[in-house]
Amino acid sequence: MAATASTMPRRDDRPPFDFSYWLQTNLLSVGKIITLLVLIALNIWIIRTGLRVNPLTTTIVVVLWAIFGGLIAYNMVRHNLVHGMLRAVKVRIYTSLHGSLISLFLLVALGLALYAFVRYITFWPRWEAVVVNFRLLMVGRYPRSLTWRPVAAALFVVVLGVASLLTWGPVSRRLYRYRKVMIGLWLASPIILGIILYGVGAPFDAPDAGPLGRVNTRLWGGLMLTLIISVIAIIVSFPLGVMLALGRQSQYPVIKYFCVGYIELIRGVPLLTVLFMAEFMLPLFLPGGLTVDSLIRVITGFILFSAAYLAENVRGGLQAVPRGQYEAAYAVGLNTYQTTRRIILPQALRAVIPAIVGQFIGLFKDTSLVAIIGVFDLLSIGRAVLGQQEYRARQAEIYLFIGLIYFVGASGMSYASRRLETRLGVGER
């Protein structure tokens, strides 16, 4: 419909408006007449509803539309070219009779939806459900007196992140020498965060034993737990997936068929099954007396699951690298490891960044499945909040809040992926 703009003849050689031709193109078939009638009915219905629910918006939209449509029709009849802004409007709204009725329908519907949303956000929500339970949503049943520890952990990560951005960013070259410090801190961060969140010192399960007494992971929950599970699973499953993908191409049958078997086995099983296995079956296989923390088992389940899917994504990238790249690398004397590390993997991974990030976004959202084995992640804490008598009616607020958090996390990853792609020049070759 929009293509008419470029093919429109110039003012002088434009034919005069031909009403019978216009009728032919717009009305001369049963199908067109039926859709036209349906569209008109829809418009009348939605405008009437709109006038009742939200008279002002609806009137404004319809009047504006009528003015533009009228002007354009007037211009068409006078066979003058429609200029500038009017022309842009014409191309977007008034392309044909059907097109304009659809536009009107969508505009009014959109206006009503926007109105309903704004009205809900301004008058309805009782955010105290979120405010009162904020601590619960963030850290779960982590002891109230020790809330400073998750806060400190979060601060540590944020400060380290900002400092890294400064060190690697274009602020000052003098900061470059701190890069090694930053890398060291990042490498040490699992231990540091572990000490802050889990604690040290003797008596098991004794949060009151000094400022860094142990806090059992059964008490962890909320956003904190969701982030811990997804970040660890993403970071650990990445190298594992790459190794599985490489192993699948190995010339040694033992390695190759182990990798193929593993990948196909995991891919043939739902994530929930893997989680159940990790939670209930794994302890049966461990030698007596040896117990592994439930949270570690859950995270392991996610890692094993994610690695198999990642391996298949990476394999796609490996297969996209031409044979000539291997040959050229071998011909200059690089060995297999150097060839893989310097030539093949950089090209293969770069080609599959979108797929890998997509998978990680999926993993982030799938962490909500841990609810089924009794781990209190963000979503299940939210459900627990709704279980309280006084907040039973606050579903909309709680789910909006949780949805917003997931949305920020997922779209942040998506944004980072696009940045990375631009920086690495994907598709430039």
Next chain:
Amino acid sequence: MTNIENAKDMIVCRDVQKWYDEFHVLRGISTTVREGEVVVIVGPSGSGKSTFIRCLNRLEEHQEGDIIVDGIELSHDIRNIEAVRREVGMVFQQFNLFPHLTVMENITLAPTNVRRWPKDKATQIAEQLLERVKIPEQAHKYPGQLSGGQQQRVAIARALAMQPKIMLFDEPTSALDPEMIKEVLDVMRDLALSGMTIVAVTHEMGFAREVANRVMFFDQGLVIEEAPPNVLFNNPQEDRTKLFLSQILHH
């Protein structure tokens, strides 16, 4: 180019045979390439000439016979293979530059990783090589930003950066537009005149006439005829050679 007779053997092939499944590609190739010698291989497509040259640095594996390069026998021993590849540079028809690395990184990658040269030394030698192939100003571009002829010259510089004793060329000008062939041949000619041992698969007869010590004519996995270029081109002995030459020279 003088005294080739007395020079030491760089490549010795004895009855080299190779099969692709049932297909017998190389049916007994025996030849010796001496230090400083320039050998040009010609022949119809499918004659095994590319396969043969790729056997010389073990990009393809031969099944029977011996290939000894610079005194090292090519066998299943990966250390031997890597030792040979360090001393043998190769230039491909499709350039095969590393697209994710700059020209400079393409050239310095192997010297720094394989020869373990410090980065300064590798960069300095790369700059000299880029001068030699006449594109010093392209050092920080990516291969995708260069013309075909420039890419092939970078590929030559990349191979030379390892300071090889032997250079293999596998149809280096076949993928180039006609106006770019000359710039690549000029570089190859300079290299040949500098005393490098060269084995080249190419149909550039001018190049062969000018710098080759010997031309080998391959057909159906065998060396049909080999002789200095003026002898082989002007006075071929075998019917198959005559037919092939008439086909490529009269087009």
